[in-house]
Amino acid sequence: MKQRLTVLGSTGSIGTNTLDVVARHPDRYEVFALSAATQVDLMLAQCAQFCPRYAVMASAPHARLLAERLKQNDLSTHVLQAPDALETIASHDQVDAVMAAIVGAAGLAPCLAAARAGKRLLLANKEALVVGGAVFMAAVRQGGATLLPIDSEHSAIFQSLPEDPATWARRVDHILLTASGGPFRTRDPATLRSVTIEEACAHPNFSMGRKITIDSATMMNKALEVIEARWLFDLAPEHIKVVIHPQQIIHSMVQFKDASIIAQLGTPDMRVPIACGLAWPERIASGAPLLDFTQLAALTFEEADARRFPGLHLSWQALAAAPGTTAVLNAANEVAVEAFLQQRIRFDQIHALNVATLAAVQPSNPDTLHALLALDAETRAVAQELAQRLN
Ligand SMILES: NC(=O)C1=CN([C@@H]2O[C@H](COP(=O)(O)OP(=O)(O)OC[C@H]3O[C@@H](n4cnc5c(N)ncnc54)[C@H](OP(=O)(O)O)[C@@H]3O)[C@@H](O)[C@H]2O)C=CC1
Ligand SMILES: CC(=O)[C@@H](O)[C@H](O)COP(=O)(O)O
Ligand SMILES: [Mn+2]
DSSP states (O other): OOEEEEEETTTSHHHHHHHHHHHTOTTTEEEEEEEESSOHHHHHHHHHHHOOSEEEESSHHHHHHHHHHHHHTTOOOEEEETTHHHHHHHHOTTOOEEEEOOOSGGGHHHHHHHHHTTOEEEEOOHHHHHHHHHHHHHHHHHHTOEEEEOSHHHHHHHHHSOSOGGGHHHHEEEEEEEEOOGGGTTSOGGGGGGOOHHHHTOOSSOOOOHHHHHHHHHTHHHHHHHHHHHHHTTOOGGGEEEEEOTTOOEEEEEEETTSOEEEEEOOSOTHHHHHHHHHTTSOOOOOOOOOOGGGOOOOOOBOOOTTTOGGGGHHHHHHHSSTTHHHHHHHHHHHHHHHHHTTSSOTTHHHHHHHHHHHHOOOOOOOSHHHHHHHHHHHHHHHHHHHHHHO
């Protein structure tokens, strides 16, 4: 029987890569629902190609426009509106698997809905786990969901770990997340205050959405990934390490107690972890080019420079602080990245704003979705105000 799929964030970088893989396997997958925020034309094209039962848009004007365009094109997809409809399509009885590819904390509620409904949950939306933490993992357990990582580093760790999680604690010493170092790996840190949006958006290996691309440039992406790994693999923070590997051929590694290391390699192409998550434990064609070892000049590694990337260590600090601190860090960073993209703060002020917001908001153990969203909203308000004062 075909797997019926909901793709949350279908018009984004992960969403379009997911549909690229799905289109290669019409015998295995059927699209049940898609969701997007603003890109009506692309959503219309996706509805024409995949004929989903539902398409969810984030706002009423975008939903109205899509409904009109679908009607003009004689397409029968029903249009619904977020936020409630996101939870509906993530937890619907007729859905088997949910690709969570919305960017930011906006994806948390539908992730929890999918988890509670026991779906196969393909998680690209790392912010949802960074915000949700223990609440998210409890929902996965209680709902009996299957949580599969899509983030390339976490997919690599997942593929490198022993099959039985009960054996991880006694066999694994630590994991090593690889990092590209972004576009500023070799730039003089003293010049980071004058970085332009264009420079920050020039990721060396991946074409991704703007938010994660800026996070890669500050290495906040790796900070979020440390927190994501803590929850996905139930690891103590001190057992999660980061190493810069500019070529991004090794996608991450597991260091075992006997000094043996298992790594996952491949061309840097998100269709690989997406295909892995979609088909696991089977393997299906992803469309990614094969790695040609004879064409690789070198695989190099270096330590992350704390002066250039001060944000990286906020992950371990937030994990050691009061529960909810990672949600504060995430909200602060979402506000800071948006403020940089709107040219309201400088690139080097992203870190300054994150630190100032962490100091200003004291979380009190948010243990429900409602409490997490309230903390997220409170932090955003504080961060917005602090951002104004930076200039
Ligand atoms: N891109 C990549 O290669 C990787 C991404 N990830 C993670 O995957 C997630 C998605 O990243 P990426 O695909 O790059 O992001 P994009 O910005 O490319 O896509 C985001 C998607 O979410 C939709 N969206 C944006 N805001 C909202 C909102 N408030 N409510 C509902 N939908 C919304 C967008 O709609 P629209 O475009 O119509 O406005 C789009 O479909 C992120 O969490 C990222 O960290 C992880 C590893 C790699
Ligand atoms: C493809 C992926 O998973 C991204 O998270 C990407 O790896 C960004 O890498 P860096 O943050 O290391 O630049
Ligand atoms: Mn990643």
